[in-house]
Amino acid sequence: RQEPAPGAVHIPDWLDTEQQAQLVTQCRVWVRDSPMRHQVMPGGGRMSVQSVMLGRNWRPYRYGASAGPGVQELPEWLVHMGQRAAADAYGELNELALNFEPDSALINYYDSQAHMGMHQDKDEYSAAPIVSLSLGDTCVFRFGNTETRTAPYQDIELRSGDLFVFGGPSRYAFHGVPKVYPGTGGPQLGMKHGGRLNITLRMTGGQG
Numbered sequence: 001r002q003e004p005a006p007g008a009v010h011i012p013d014w015l016d017t018e019q020q021a022q023l024v025t026q027c028r029v030w031v032r033d034s035p036m037r038h039q040v041m042p043g044g045g046r047m048s049v050q051s052v053m054l055g056r057n058w059r060p061y062r063y064g065a066s067a068g069p070g071v072q073e074l075p076e077w078l079v080h081m082g083q084r085a086a087a088d089a090y091g092e093l094n095e096l097a098l099n100f101e102p103d104s105a106l107i108n109y110y111d112s113q114a115h116m117g118m119h120q121d122k123d124e125y126s127a128a129p130i131v132s133l134s135l136g137d138t139c140v141f142r143f144g145n146t147e148t149r150t151a152p153y154q155d156i157e158l159r160s161g162d163l164f165v166f167g168g169p170s171r172y173a174f175h176g177v178p179k180v181y182p183g184t185g186g187p188q189l190g191m192k193h194g195g196r197l198n199i200t201l202r203m204t205g206g207q208g
């Protein structure tokens with residue numbers, strides 16, 4: 001367990017290989033039923049990452065349009081996985097963990113070219129922590145400060161199976177994914193095109 005900043009907890013290898021493979025299989029099912037899309041931002045830019053949302057139909061990245069009808073439900077087992085993650089990060093009696101009831105999951109897929117620029121996650125109507133699970137290829141995760149999108153920041157490698165939880169004073173830190181290392185995910189997960197999947201569990205507090 002590492003805490004690179006207060007409230008930001010990194011637990012490498014939180015998921016074993018079998019759990020990772022099962023999550024990848026489940027992502028394949030979700031994506032079969034609601035294809036991933038490149039979201040278009042209000043300024044017109046198309047994100048290189050492809051994503052699909054489960055649960056509460058809220059608007060990440062200030063999407064120009066909501067995900068529309070047909071958002072699949074957030075399974076209870078995934079809610080519980082998120083709650084276990086928050087408990088492992090903060091301790092099960094910590095109020096950040098006790099109050100964590102995720103209502104939405106965002107699944108992001110990065111091919112070898114994809115990246116995500118430095119940003120803050122401010123679209124949720126809740127300051128609850130965000131739980132992140134990484135699958136597949138290793139990436140550079142750039143974890144910045146709450147004031148500017150520039151330095152100081154820390155570059156941290158996220159590998160398949162890693163858990164990262166961002167809460168408390170780190171909840172509104174700038175962050176991004178400048179690079180994915182192709183071919184680092186290994187064959188065990190059955191991601192035949194490679195790439196990286198990131199699942200974030202969030203309490204959006206949204207309306208519907």
Ligand code: MD3
Pocket residue numbers: 106108116121130132164166170171172173174175176177198200
């Ligand atoms: C740090 N996704 O979807 S997850 C995003 O790997 C996003 O796909 C990245 O940033 C990804 O918004 C990073 C880790 C993450 C999520 C939320 C955060 C890091 C965070 C909120 C505050 C600080």
Ligand code: FE
Pocket residue numbers: 119120121175
């Ligand atoms: Fe983010």
